[in-house]
Amino acid sequence: MRSGDTTAADRRLLLREPPDILITTPESLYLMLTSAARSTLAGVETIIVDEIHAVAATKRGAHLAVSLERLDALLPKPAQRIGLSATVRPLEEVARFLGGARRSRSCRRPSRRPSSCGSSCLWRT
Structure with a gap:
């Protein structure tokens, strides 16, 4: 799960080990698309x-x-x-x-x- 309350440690973990299912908010999706996490979305x-x-x-x-x-x-x-x-x-x-x-x-x-x-x-x- 990724939201505005996700800790920095959990965000780093998401980069190392992308989940099979991601539950997120529109705002967090936007943030992911503008960060290093963008690459984790390539298999959606x-x-x-x-x-x-x-x-x-x-x-x-x-x-x-x-x-x-x-x-x-x-x-x-x-x-x-x-x-x-x-x-x-x-x-x-x-x-x-x-x-x-x-x-x-x-x-x-x-x-x-x-x-x-x-x-x-x-x-x-």
Whole structure:
């Protein structure tokens, strides 16, 4: 886990031994992308944004969106993005937010199938 309260010793350990699963905040992701820890993110395949409805239309969400784009720029292929929320509204807006800059043009209408872009999955129940 990486947050603003993570000690310097734990941050150094993260550099030496990157975890298989990283739980972090948008702010800490930003800090990791601007530090030596950036290299530990090079193998990211999947991003899960929990409670996406709480950040999608906020300044914090805009900050997260920029960090996710910066993360994708590090990777050989963009990470799969999964958004979790029980109360997401409006669905299409949150899908565009989660999809990111390169994917938003092809992810116009979420359905019961994964989106046509193949990278962002958004399911309508």
